[in-house]
Amino acid sequence: MKRKITLKQIARELDVSISTVSKALRNSIEISEDTREKVQAFAKLYNYRPNNIALSLKNRKTKTIGVIIPEIVHHFFAQVIRGIELVANKRGYNVIVGLSNESFDKEVINMQMLANGSIDGFILSIAKETLQQQDYHHFNETISQGMPIVMFDRVVNDIICDKVIIDDLRGSKNAVTKLLENGCKQVAIITTKDYVSVGKLRTQGYLEALDDFKMSANSNLILKVDDELLSEDHLDSLELEIEQLFNRNSKIDGIFAVNELYAIIAMKVARKLGLKIPNDIQFIGFTDGVLSKHATPSLTTVGQHGQEMGEKAADLLIDKLEHEEEEEHFQTIIIETNLIERESTK
Amino acid sequence: MKRKITLKQIARELDVSISTVSKALRNSIEISEDTREKVQAFAKLYNYRPNNIALSLKNRKTKTIGVIIPEIVHHFFAQVIRGIELVANKRGYNVIVGLSNESFDKEVINMQMLANGSIDGFILSIAKETLQQQDYHHFNETISQGMPIVMFDRVVNDIICDKVIIDDLRGSKNAVTKLLENGCKQVAIITTKDYVSVGKLRTQGYLEALDDFKMSANSNLILKVDDELLSEDHLDSLELEIEQLFNRNSKIDGIFAVNELYAIIAMKVARKLGLKIPNDIQFIGFTDGVLSKHATPSLTTVGQHGQEMGEKAADLLIDKLEHEEEEEHFQTIIIETNLIERESTK
């Protein structure tokens, strides 16, 4: 078990100085061709690679970006990571991930672990708990220490930094419009509590679409699900809530849900009540995940392009890292959604 | 934008030496209580944190583990990462991920990027292309340089290292046995080509189960899908292949698939052919993902416990990292599967 070889060892073996070895390997003209070849041959033989940590220390940059997301077992976030990793790798960066697990404390701890020199910048999506508490001091502190942050999807206006978001409002408005165009008269929405910014925006899109069609919103058609319900065990009670929604409104003929799962479960309930999809009732979800694609009937959905978001976020961050001198200016990139039509709509 | 403060700056401000500051912060008794308090107060005020990179260089360990997986937009792998991240964090380690994207070259490059000091050890699952080419030199090189590797799920016997796998053979045997016990007379299997070790083992489990029931295998009932078919576009041709499977064997009354997706698609085909699930035909899949849970009918499946695999792998690696002196000995941990019964079986 031979440890990795260093410049010093090469220098000793070849009876030259460390500087000479370093220069020879970087093909400096300062060094004679003879020596260069000798050193390079030796280095190749022993498979020399510069130690990354030493380089990071010297250059004061790590070529690593930190990603903090609320959850990884989630199609959308996984796609984003894939996008980030793709461009990071292409541009010579590594990616180090931290999971906040939707918890404020873990988010803070994770950021502290990474902000002490391990990375050059952050890409992150805010934990639900953080959004609820509205405590953003850790972001501001990080930024004020000169470490750039790019936020995606779950962002917040109070923080001044680059952002990559999707047009939640437009996406949901389009979806609901589609339902209305398809002849739905009673469109319900299944959404989340308002503190999740995307839930709020998507609800707003729903309202605007109704408005465009001169229809008035009916609070009986709006189901705001408590997020705890998503935690696996509570799926049954979610099902119950949806069933009650149907009971309150026997005429529902269209449902827009702010995520895949809500839509799938709603379809299940509808089927149980004997409704035919899409003839009696039509469905549109949000986020084009594996469920939408393979459900029966397959679900029409608003495509969110997670991978593209990741790519853009990484490009944004790395651009900033590599042009520090430039004057500060922050952008917000909006990724367009698209409606992917499948069997759950006419 | 104030840069992070260093020992040197504190020393200068307080007019003491760097060593004194360092010792004071670590509460060394060498330093008078007065000085200690003064230094600590100052450090707290300026929110001093030791630079991780400098520590890594000095200690020759990074407290970071590298994870290389073939794909992240995949429920199983995401679960594993979650498990890894969980225990890594708990034990004070960071996690840096690389995606091989099932490509040999990317796997090699990723490992090289990380093996130069950035991490203390690897956790990985082998890319399909690597398995096909059977070229494992990069693993052996890494190991021989003193960097421990823990492999999970897709492992290979040629490499001597710690491993975490599931009992693929037993898992699939149990599943098929279940089908046979439930009265199935013609059980088909949808599996992958043999070079994917897990596919091979799962096929073997199928055969053994048949054998136990004194039934002979019928090659007409074994569908070995070419893996390319999984790449989204080719789903239709997969559907076609499955349809042909049904056509060749009109009496099929049970199907075991080596992953979720195959099972879901097979169910779809069966339904199209007018078969009732689970009365006319029963299904069992492998890997308990989101599809199994939310399909209609929900899919009975072999639970793979990805998160637990990740946790065990991380513990194994960190144990090794923190007891280097110990004599070398490698373990293979087998995670038991369990059959999760749902609506697709009687």
Add this chain to the structure above:
DNA sequence: AAGCCGAGCGAAAACGTTTTCGTGTTAAAA
């Protein structure tokens, strides 16, 4: 008065690089 001891602190090395600035040798120019 000479020696000793402990308390409190600093200098320096080490981790592995890159880079700036010498410095010595040799060949060409004056």
Add this chain to the structure above:
DNA sequence: TTTTAACACGAAAACGTTTTCGCTCGGCTT
């Protein structure tokens, strides 16, 4: 023959830590 310039290389600093080893100074013991 002397000055100069090019060439080839080495010493050392720097990045930010931790830790070992000395050093100084005061007070204490003989």
